[in-house]
Amino acid sequence: MKKQKLLWLLCPLVFILLFFIFIRPSSTHQSTWADFEEDWANCTSIVVTKTASQDGSLMTTHSCDGGYEFRLKVVPARTAKPGEMRPIMKGGGHGAERPQAVQVGEIPEVSQTYARFDIAYSFMNEKQLAIGETTFGGRRELYNPQGKFDIMELQRIVLERCTTAREAIELIGQLVEKYGYGDMGECLTFIDKKEAWVFEIMGSGPLETGAIWAARRVPEGEVFVSANRSRIGELHLDDPNNYLASKNVFSYAQKKGWWSPDSGEPFRFNKIYAPSESIGSRRREWRVLSTLAPSLKLDPWQVDYPFSVKPDKKVSLQDLMALHRDYYQGTEFDLSQGLAAGPFNNPNRFSTRVRPPKGHIGWERPISIFRCSYCMIAQTRDWLPDWIGGLVWFAEDDPKTSCFVPFYCGITKVPEAYQIGRRDKFDRRSAWWAFDFVSNWANLRFADMVKDIRQAASDFETTFFNLQPVVEKRALSLYQDDPETCRRYLTKYSNEMAQRVVDEWWALADYLIVKYNDGYINLGPRRRAPGYPKWWLDAVGYGQKKIINR
Structure with missing residues (x-):
């Protein structure tokens, strides 16, 4: 009887222990799924290929839309001695006032590294390799807190060691296969002096060291956008010039029962590993693609958009700056219009704990958002x-x-x-x-x-x-x-x-x-009081309360 009581006491404790080991995100993990869903995702990245740009450069962007490290530094190139090791750092990236990255392992250092910019998500090195980033989450059961690498550290390492997008993707594949990937689903947009690639990665579950990933080259002459949901669909791995993937990309889905080659259904990476119909992501995808290719007449309520499109005209640096300042001006979703924008057309919408009913949208999620930590547009020019x-x-x-x-x-x-x-x-x-x-x-x-x-x-x-x-x-x-x-x-x-x-x-x-x-407007010939617009006064009931004399 005592043994039975002891067993009943131990079972919940064992379950809690296993939960914390295998399921619960570790303290060094940069965010939780609850945070991710609460924020409605934290970044937008746009890619412009060489012949799609106005000046012949390749471009990728990244708006870091959350409470991330905004301090920018240049990490110099470094020469290492034979046998020297490089620490693997995990976590951090949220600023000096938040917990910092901790060392979780080490790998052999290379003899010579390249100088790079350092910030929350490091974005370029001295060899014209640049990276944009967005988080898309993916299936929760793929997360492995024991994986050594998070996405921030992978970006640092490839910028220290690589000169091309393809080389960076292959290096990440090697590192996560050996040491494991311990982060949420992430998209990296790579550009070098010749090519642009989209790379998406997730863990391979709490019981396996490794990762599941796929990469697709952005077709020359086209533009791409990632807005916090997976965008890589079908994989044609018989075309390695345009597609790359982890060894387990098909077998893992089959093992889990998420896809079968006998089903007759095509294998779509995003639908299998990171299904999402997030309106906050879709709306930004629509805005970028429809702005650059209005002739396509894309539907703003469409569930899926093309992986990439050919722009109606060559894309300039100024076009990308304008997109990253966008809050749907001139559309039915314009955040500077309506009662919620207040009397002074404020497009910012702060977080609220009140959730809209299922099947309804709350605030629109614009490309430009008040909580952005920083934004960058990287250009590479091979001439x-x-x-x-x-x-x-x-x-x-x-x-x-x-x-x-x-x-x-x-x-x-x-x-x-x-x-x-x-x-x-x-x-x-x-x-x-x-x-x-x-x-x-x-x-x-x-x-x-x-x-x-x-x-x-x-x-x-x-x-x-x-x-x-x-x-x-x-x-x-x-x-x-x-x-x-x-x-x-x-x-x-x-x-x-x-x-x-x-x-x-x-x-x-x-x-x-x-x-x-x-x-007031205090400068100029005289101070003036512009007051409030009449439409807003009418909307809030100004002048509608009758005076009562008793």
Whole structure:
């Protein structure tokens, strides 16, 4: 009898132990599925192939839409001694005020690494290899907390070791097969000097070391978007020039009963391993593809969109900047319109614990979102030396109230203002806080303030575009004589321009405080009170309550 009681006591304890070992996300894991679903996903990435772009460059983007590390640094190239090991770091990536990455293992170091940019999701190295990222979750049962690698560390490693997209994909495949993948379903958009690839990866369950992944090359002349759901469908592995996948990609699905070759149904990677009809993802896919290829007349309520499309006209850098500042302006989903936008056309919608009924949508999820940590647009150009050809346009915080500044991939540092800051302490030395403050202040009277903000951003960005041919001509001349002199020149230029923008943004913040203080427009010939628009006053019942005298 005592043994039976003891057994009844032990069974729940064993179950809880197994749950924490195999199912519950580890403390180093960067997010949970609950967080992922709550946030309605955290990134958007766009890819433009070489012959689809206006200037012949390849481009990929990444808006890091959540509470992530915004401090930007350049990690220098490094020479290692024979037998030296590189630590595997896991977790972190959410800023100085949050738990940091911890070492969970090590791998042999290579003799020579490449310099790279470092941030939450590292995005480019000195060899013109660039990466965008979005999380799509995938089946929960595929998550393995014991896997050594998370996606952030994989990005760091391939940027340190690889020069091409294909090489990076193959290296990730080798690493996760040996050491395991311990993160949610992720999409990486790779570009090098010639090709663009989409790579999607998930774990292989709590009992197996490894991963399930697939990669597809973006067809030349086309554009692609990832918005937090898996986009790779059918796999044609007999065409390795355009498709790659893990060894277990078919067998694992068969073993789990998720697909059978005898069913007559085609094998679709996304439908099998990460089924999703998220309207927040679909709407962003529609917005990007329909903006770049309006002739397709894509339905905004469509469940599935083409993997990639041919744009109606060549895509420019400015087109991608505009898309990352987009909140469906001019469409039926325009977030600056309607009662929820308030009297001053504010497109921002903060999180709410009230859920819409099943089958209904709450707030629309735009491409540009207030909680963005940073946004980048990477360009690769094979007609220039790597240090000049690789270029990142970087904006701290929300792109619609920020400014893109140029950082060449050959630079050795960024301004200190971009390297510091934390969310739990306001800091006027920090670049991120300059842009975040302006973004938050604009919520008070968005329709008016955003005009001032966009003018400031446009002035700077237009200047950068106009200076670019001159700067790169000078850089190329220096490079031909002495590459290191070229590198110093580009570092000086990028740093001076970036710091100038930060200084101006703090000045802009002070200007907006004064100009819009107390609901007035305080600058100009005289102070004026613009008040509220009549449509909004009518909607909230202004003037409809009758006075009663007793």
